[in-house]
Each structure stands twice: as structure tokens, then as C-alpha cells.
Amino acid sequence: MDYRDKTVLITGASGGIGAAFATGLAARGANVILVARNEAKLKELATDLHDSHGIRAEYLAADLSEPCASDDVVEELDRRGLAVDILVNNAGFGMHADFADSDPARIRDAVALNVGVLTDLCAVYMSRMTQLGAGAIINVASVAAFQPVPHLAVYAATKAYVLSLSEALWWEGKQNGVKVLAVCPGATDTGFFEAAAPTPIPSDRDGRRARSSTRRFGLSMRASPASWTGCTTWSSLQSANSSRGGLHWPSPNWPSGPAHRAEQASVTPARAKNLPGGL
Numbered sequence: 001m002d003y004r005d006k007t008v009l010i011t012g013a014s015g016g017i018g019a020a021f022a023t024g025l026a027a028r029g030a031n032v033i034l035v036a037r038n039e040a041k042l043k044e045l046a047t048d049l050h051d052s053h054g055i056r057a058e059y060l061a062a063d064l065s066e067p068c069a070s071d072d073v074v075e076e077l078d079r080r081g082l083a084v085d086i087l088v089n090n091a092g093f094g095m096h097a098d099f100a101d102s103d104p105a106r107i108r109d110a111v112a113l114n115v116g117v118l119t120d121l122c123a124v125y126m127s128r129m130t131q132l133g134a135g136a137i138i139n140v141a142s143v144a145a146f147q148p149v150p151h152l153a154v155y156a157a158t159k160a161y162v163l164s165l166s167e168a169l170w171w172e173g174k175q176n177g178v179k180v181l182a183v184c185p186g187a188t189d190t191g192f193f194e195a196a197a198p199t200p201i202p203s204d205r206d207g208r209r210a211r212s213s214t215r216r217f218g219l220s221m222r223a224s225p226a227s228w229t230g231c232t233t234w235s236s237l238q239s240a241n242s243s244r245g246g247l248h249w250p251s252p253n254w255p256s257g258p259a260h261r262a263e264q265a266s267v268t269p270a271r272a273k274n275l276p277g278g279l
């Protein structure tokens with residue numbers, strides 16, 4: 001896919017995997033629209049990407065878990081005359097706690113962000129892309145999408161939804177020139193674990209809070225955010241409408257280990273066989 005002169009809308013672009021998507025796409029010549037809550041971080045990244053790559057970088061500060069947030073985003077982008085060629089639905093968060101101990105308002109926000117806004121944006125932009133017969137949607141799911149996860153119950157359920165929706169939209173998009181891809185990262189060094197922690201996480205002596213928090217989750221393997229947005233995603237997008245389909249499995253560069261091997265073994269063949277088109 002040639003990304004030059006394409007405009008990409010990325011939610012959750014102020015850090016982590018979303019910022020890595022923005023950086024990778026801008027380096028390939030795409031114009032970017034960055035959305036998240038932290039306006040200062042968005043502005044800094046937009047300026048940096050514009051200066052480094054000469055692309056158009058817009059940003060919009062928005063709390064996407066608010067009711068009607070997606071309507072406001074679409075309205076504002078339309079007002080600015082920004083057409084979206086590629087949508088990266090990346091914003092999301094998890095809560096590490098027993099369901100019975102979870103704050104109902106946090107649960108509502110997680111469902112609104114991970115499921116509601118992602119679906120709304122898919123609906124608006126897939127419809128427009130279908131009319132044009134071109135476009136791409138990348139939905140960031142998780143390896144947690146492949147099985148129920150106690151203590152991360154709502155998060156895993158929202159990601160199962162993202163994966164299921166993406167697989168269905170991949171099939172529908174295939175008929176209409178729209179590519180749909182689900183990215184399923186494993187544990188990655190971002191702000192995710194800090195945001196998901198039930199209590200504040202103390203910094204390491206060297207200040208690496210995210211690393212200490214992944215350890216606290218019992219996860220010793222961590223990928224860099226860019227590993228989910230690198231060559232595997234770009235080549236998957238290239239072939240998203242081919243008979244191999246639009247799922248981004250864990251990267252071959254992912255560190256080897258028993259948990260990783262179990263994930264790969266449990267997800268690949270069974271799901272692939274059941275998809276229309278012989279994925």
C-alpha cells in the first residue's frame with residue numbers, strides 16, 4: 001500500500017502503540033490525525049512528525065469515553081475538511097481487578113471506549129470507504145481477545161468483541177475494496193499496565209514504571225510498541241483482502257517463551273478454518 005497522500009485517523013495517539021502507529025505511518029508519507037485526551041502530548045507529536053517528515057499532522061483532544069464522543073470527532077474532522085483513508089482504532093484501556101471489586105463507572109468507560117467508540121468510528125468510516133471502494137481499518141485488539149481472562153474480565157471481553165467484529169468486517173470489506181485488519185498485541189511496554197493497575201505503581205529505582213508494572217502482572221516478556229506497527233502490520237494490510245485474510249498474529253519477532261507458544265498454538269488453526277474464504 002502506498003501511504004503517501006493518505007490521511008490516517010489514529011485514536012489513542014498520545015503515547016504507546018498509537019504513537020508508534022503515527023510515527024510509522026508518517027515515516028511512510030501518510031498525513032495523520034491524532035486523537036487522545038492529552039493535548040500537550042498530541043501537539044508535541046504532531047509538530048515532531050510534521051517537522052521530521054513534512055506531512056500534515058492534525059490533532060484533536062477528546063475524551064472518547066464520553067457519550068457522543070465519536071459524533072463530535074467526526075463532526076470536527078468534517079468541519080476541518082479532513083477525509084479519512086485509514087482508520088486506526090487503537091485507544092483502549094484495561095482494569096486489573098476482580099469484577100466484583102471494580103468501579104462500575106470504570107467498567108462503563110472501558111466498554112464505551114474499547115467497544116462503543118471503536119464501533120461508531122468503524123460504522124461512519126467503513127460506510128464512507130465502501131462508497132469510495134477504497135480504504136483501510138486497523139482495529140487494535142489483544143491476545144486477551146482469544147480467551148476469557150479472570151481479573152481482566154471486561155477488558156478481555158471487549159477485545160474478543162473487537163476481534164470478532166474485525167473478522168466479520170474483513171469479510172464484508174473484501175467485497176467492497178475496504179481492508180480490515182485486527183492487530184493482537186501481547187504484553188508491550190507502554191502506559192497500559194499503569195493505567196490498568198488497581199493501585200498506583202511505584203517507580204523502579206531507575207524510574208521505569210511500565211516495566212515494573214508488567215512484572216507485577218506476572219509478565220516477563222515485553223515487546224516495544226513499534227513491534228506491533230512494523231513490517232508485519234504493513235504487509236498484513238497489503239494482503240488483508242487476499243485469501244489469507246486480515247488478522248495480525250503475534251509477530252515472528254516476539255520473544256519466544258511457553259506462554260507465547262501456547263497463545264500461537266491455540267489461536268491460529270482453529271479460528272482460521274472457521275472463517276469464510278478459507279483464511
Ligand SMILES: NC(=O)c1ccc[n+]([C@@H]2O[C@H](COP(=O)([O-])OP(=O)(O)OC[C@H]3O[C@@H](n4cnc5c(N)ncnc54)[C@H](OP(=O)(O)O)[C@@H]3O)[C@@H](O)[C@H]2O)c1
Pocket residue numbers: 011012013014015016017018035036037038039041062063064065066090091092093094113140141142143184185186187188189190191192193195225
Ligand atoms: N500494552 C499492551 O501490553 C497491550 C497489549 C494488547 C493490546 N493493547 C491495546 O493497545 C491499545 C493501545 O494501548 P497502549 O498499550 O499503547 O497503552 P497506553 O500507552 O496506555 O495508550 C493508550 C492510549 O489511549 C488513549 N486513551 C485512553 N483513554 C482514552 C480516552 N478516554 N479518550 C481518548 N483517548 C484515550 C491514551 O491517551 P490519553 O491518556 O492522552 O487520552 C493513549 O494514547 C489499547 O487498545 C490496548 O488495549 C495493549
